[in-house]
Amino acid sequence: MYFAGATVAGNSSNANEDWTTMTSDLAVVLDGATVRTETGCKHDVAWYVRKLGASLIAEAASKSHPLREVLATAIQDVVNLHPECDLSHPGTPSAAVGMVRVENGFLRYVVLGDVSIVLDYHGKIEVVSDGRVSETAPEERRIADQYPIGAPEKNSALVKMKHAELAARNHDGGYWIAASNPDAANEAIVGEIEIESVRRFAILSDGAARSVDLFGLYDWTAALDVMENEGPDELIRQVRVTESGDPSGERFRRNKASDDATAVFATASSRTPKKAEAKITRITPRRKVTDEERRKAIADVLNSGPNLPGIMGGQVRKGWRTTD
Numbered sequence: 262m263y264f265a266g267a268t269v270a271g272n273s274s275n276a277n278e279d280w281t282t283m284t285s286d287l288a289v290v291l292d293g294a295t296v297r298t299e300t301g302c303k304h305d306v307a308w309y310v311r312k313l314g315a316s317l318i319a320e321a322a323s324k325s326h327p328l329r330e331v332l333a334t335a336i337q338d339v340v341n342l343h344p345e346c347d348l349s350h351p352g353t354p355s356a357a358v359g360m361v362r363v364e365n366g367f368l369r370y371v372v373l374g375d376v377s378i379v380l381d382y383h384g385k386i387e388v389v390s391d392g393r394v395s396e397t398a399p400e401e402r403r404i405a406d407q408y409p410i411g412a413p414e415k416n417s418a419l420v421k422m423k424h425a426e427l428a429a430r431n432h433d434g435g436y437w438i439a440a441s442n443p444d445a446a447n448e449a450i451v452g453e454i455e456i457e458s459v460r461r462f463a464i465l466s467d468g469a470a471r472s473v474d475l476f477g478l479y480d481w482t483a484a485l486d487v488m489e490n491e492g493p494d495e496l497i498r499q500v501r502v503t504e505s506g507d508p509s510g511e512r513f514r515r516n517k518a519s520d521d522a523t524a525v526f527a528t529a530s531s532r533t534p535k536k537a538e539a540k541i542t543r544i545t546p547r548r549k550v551t552d553e554e555r556r557k558a559i560a561d562v563l564n565s566g567p568n569l570p571g572i573m574g575g576q577v578r579k580g581w582r583t584t585d
């Protein structure tokens with residue numbers, strides 16, 4: 262598997278609450294949910310995603326362990342790490358999850374929440390994501406969208422929206438996400454594809470997927486092309502350029518000017534991507550050094566002055582060549 266990834270905080274003064282890892286057969290993207298209320302937990306969201314991510318790697322290592330079970334066990338592992346916190350609090354830290362594991366000739370995936378997995382296989386593109394969270398609290402969302410980013414009215418509307426969202430979190434009829442209830446994993450979307458038919462795939466947090474689904478900079482095929490040819494960091498750079506051209510969110514309605522953004526790109530085969538070829542071309546010397554030039558360079562060094570003891574070699578020890 263060839264893979265490349267980038268993750269960038271939305272705002273340089275805040276911690277990145279996305280998290281990602283890639284191993285030889287596993288790729289994970291987590292997107293910690295923004296905290297706007299009390300949480301009942303002394304840990305922050307960045308801690309939550311680090312711990313959940315570490316548990317996912319550990320639990321996914323047993324390939325007989327199906328991905329929904331991997332996710333449920335990892336959620337429970339993190340619960341066990343902080344019994345002192347009030348994990349039944351409605352604002353307890355949470356994260357959307359996208360994970361791909363390559364095993365026994367199959368690519369298997371699990372998605373919980375609004376992380377997007379983009380699959381290019383059998384000549385078609387399929388995007389797997391659960392956008393139910395953005396369908397909750399429609400009235401509160403509509404009100405929040407009326408105000409420019411940074412306005413005090415916007416911030417208080419977003420807190421109201423968050424309360425409505427949290428009331429729908431991990432409940433039937435609402436949306437499901439990794440938090441402190443392992444049963445949420447039963448609601449995750451899972452699927453598998455024969456690895457031979459997979460050309461390439463990507464996993465994106467919503468902060469990176471907005472390049473396509475909010476800004477419309479390109480379609481999914483073109484987004485994969487950008488990541489493959491120029492790197493996932495270039496996709497995120499283009500997202501940031503678009504955001505900085507619309508800082509108050511008038512053109513593209515959104516909660517924050519920039520969200521944490523993560524993009525992972527992979528090919529299922531070990532095919533060398535174009536970017537690596539380009540890099541090798543750049544480091545090739547433009548011109549061969551001739552033997553004459555090499556001789557002259559060596560002579561210049563030898564003739565540049567006496568090799569004084571104390572500068573190059575220090576004191577010459579007396580009798581250093583004698584054998585007795």
Ligand SMILES: [Mn+2]
Pocket residue numbers: 292466467468520521
């Ligand atoms: Mn996000």
Ligand SMILES: [Zn+2]
Pocket residue numbers: 301302303304343346
């Ligand atoms: Zn805690």
